Amino acid sequence: MKANLYDIQNIISNCVLQDDKIVLKSDLHNTIGLIKKNYGFDMLKEIIAIDHQKDGIELMYRLYSTENEEDLVISYTLSTSNEAESVTDIFSSAIADEREIYDLFGVNFLNHEDLKRLYMSENWQGNPLRKDYEQNN
Amino acid sequence: MNNSRLKLNLGPQHPSTHGVLRLVLDLNGEKITACEPDVGYLHRGMEKMAEKLSYIQYLPLVDRIDYLAGFFYSELFCRSIENALEIELSNRIKAIRVMLLELNRIASHLLWIGAFLMDLGAVSPFFYAFRERELILQYFEKISGQRMMNNYFVFGGLRHDIFDLDDVEEILRILPEKIIDYENIITENPIFIQRTAQKGILEASDAINYGITGVNLRTSGFNFDLRKTDKLYDGYEFDTVVLENKDSWGRYKARVLEIKESIKIVAQAVANIKTNTIYEATKIKPVNLTIPEGEYCSEIEAPRGLASCFIISDGNKAPYRLKWRTGSYYAVNLLRKLLVGTYINDAIAIAGSLDIILPEVDK
Numbered sequence: 001m002k003a004n005l006y007d008i009q010n011i012i013s014n015c016v017l018q019d020d021k022i023v024l025k026s027d028l029h030n031t032i033g034l035i036k037k038n039y040g041f042d043m044l045k046e047i048i049a050i051d052h053q054k055d056g057i058e059l060m061y062r063l064y065s066t067e068n069e070e071d072l073v074i075s076y077t078l079s080t081s082n083e084a085e086s087v088t089d090i091f092s093s094a095i096a097d098e099r100e101i102y103d104l105f106g107v108n109f110l111n112h113e114d115l116k117r118l119y120m121s122e123n124w125q126g127n128p129l130r131k132d133y134e135q136n137n
Numbered sequence: 138m139n140n141s142r143l144k145l146n147l148g149p150q151h152p153s154t155h156g157v158l159r160l161v162l163d164l165n166g167e168k169i170t171a172c173e174p175d176v177g178y179l180h181r182g183m184e185k186m187a188e189k190l191s192y193i194q195y196l197p198l199v200d201r202i203d204y205l206a207g208f209f210y211s212e213l214f215c216r217s218i219e220n221a222l223e224i225e226l227s228n229r230i231k232a233i234r235v236m237l238l239e240l241n242r243i244a245s246h247l248l249w250i251g252a253f254l255m256d257l258g259a260v261s262p263f264f265y266a267f268r269e270r271e272l273i274l275q276y277f278e279k280i281s282g283q284r285m286m287n288n289y290f291v292f293g294g295l296r297h298d299i300f301d302l303d304d305v306e307e308i309l310r311i312l313p314e315k316i317i318d319y320e321n322i323i324t325e326n327p328i329f330i331q332r333t334a335q336k337g338i339l340e341a342s343d344a345i346n347y348g349i350t351g352v353n354l355r356t357s358g359f360n361f362d363l364r365k366t367d368k369l370y371d372g373y374e375f376d377t378v379v380l381e382n383k384d385s386w387g388r389y390k391a392r393v394l395e396i397k398e399s400i401k402i403v404a405q406a407v408a409n410i411k412t413n414t415i416y417e418a419t420k421i422k423p424v425n426l427t428i429p430e431g432e433y434c435s436e437i438e439a440p441r442g443l444a445s446c447f448i449i450s451d452g453n454k455a456p457y458r459l460k461w462r463t464g465s466y467y468a469v470n471l472l473r474k475l476l477v478g479t480y481i482n483d484a485i486a487i488a489g490s491l492d493i494i495l496p497e498v499d500k
Contacts, residue, residue: 043345046462048447062434066345066361093348096470104184119177119499128185129458 021060021073028076029085032061036090041065041072044091049101051131057082057105078107086112104129141166147484149178156495160472160488164481172476172484174469179499187459192218192292193423195455200286202461203497205248208234208241209439210461211290212369213446216435218292218421221428221450226294227417231369232409233299234290237277238369239399239406240305243312244273245440246392246399249492253389254323256489257332262323269315276304292426294419302407309404316396324390333385337475337487340383347474348467351442352395353491356380356387363438375402385490392492427454441465441492463497 015024015031024031035041041063048060061074078084086109088094096118098109103118106127117124126133148159157178163171183202187195199214200207212234219226226234251266274284280299281289289296323329339349341357354361355378362377364370378394380387430452436445442464449458468491475491476484 044348045443045445046460048460050449050458066359091348092346092474093467093470095473096466119180128182
């Protein structure tokens with residue numbers, strides 16, 4: 001597991017290794033595509049979004065390799081524009097994950113085929129899982 | 138009916154949508170050309186509530202994420218806390234948990250069998266399946282006071298020790314005969330085969346791409362069962378059911394076979410409970426409980442596929458962020474692909490075969 005992580009870190013220049021997860025600085029879409037193609041991480045278990053308030057919103061991609069039976073976590077922190085490239089063309093399961101994050105965190109995924117509210121109604125104000133969300137909205 | 142296009146709204150109150158799933162289908166004649174699932178009718182804000190409640194206040198809620206498999210989500214949440222506090226469970230408690238989880242899996246699969254057959258228009262299997270499920274639910278009620286949302290697991294153990302194991306042995310005696318009945322009545326029934334065989338074909342590569350796990354993935358010929366690597370199941374002998382059918386019929390057969398495997402596990406768990414007689418009450422004091430700062434992720438093989446609970450703690454009484462991963466959520470997303478190209482009269486049978494349960498999707 002470790003060796004594989006260092007291997008990936010050496011080949012992909014725009015990332016650092018931090019407590020068993022790969023922290024990406026840029027080029028999210030291409031890097032995830034590369035990791036899927038070259039290292040066999042063919043399942044995206046889930047995308048987890050975390051609102052770190054002034055440190056921005058972090059997206060954690062939990063990848064899994066069905067062949068080697070190992071997990072890989074890729075972390076990517078958004079800039080203040082709250083925009084990320086969609087990975088739906090790489091993993092179809094991301095269609096659901098990204099819609100949920102768009103709904104609950106207000107992250108705008110570029111090139112997503114069907115980006116709209118999932119749980120909340122279309123005219124809902126605010127994004128409930130953001131830390132600055134006010135419940136009385 | 139050539140080239141006659143129609144947008145058809147299916148649900149959310151349709152009895153075959155197993156709760157409140159709405160599908161918007163684009164039809165060309167009777168052929169489905171596009172499917173858009175619409176969810177959220179049962180959204181309770183489970184993840185938001187977690188951030189506002191202390192761990193012990195949140196514990197009774199987690200059963201409600203999937204009310205047909207409540208024990209699994211209790212186990213998942215308790216396991217995350219136990220991992221964070223580095224607590225090892227005693228053998229008796231582990232065995233009791235395995236027994237209850239597998240009984241829960243049987244109950245969940247039985248309900249699915251009944252509901253699926255009902256979707257196809259066969260009413261009586263529903264009553265047979267519920268008759269057997271009732272035995273399990275009555276046992277759950279006896280030990281926990283609740284039939285479905287049991288709230289029986291607590292951090293580091295159980296609410297209290299288990300009793301009346303004879304009831305479980307009685308269930309183990311009755312169930313195998315009844316499963317043979319199901320197989321005689323349903324499995325090779327020509328009408329049933331016509332409605333399900335070669336319908337809703339799911340290739341393993343597509344399943345993996347769509348994040349499908351559990352029985353649905355295993356019926357596509359791919360061996361993926363978390364129980365084989367789960368420490369809780371150490372020492373239990375059972376086979377993972379992997380079929381090459383890829384269709385709705387296969388998904389039915391796999392669930393029936395899985396019930397048989399679960400019966401094996403329950404029998405072993407009962408034996409383990411009998412040999413490990415010492416019950417240790419939990420040492421964790423739940424009031425004002427905090428867990429160390431950090432990220433904790435735990436996974437379990439739930440009846441509807443891989444389920445996981447991810448907690449970020451900042452050391453406070455409530456988690457900073459809590460995320461659930463549930464199997465059905467991805468199965469609903471799969472309908473976008475799986476229903477396209479099929480006929481409207483197969484849509485219910487295909488959607489039903491994936492075992493979608495909506496509270497799990499909406500969270």
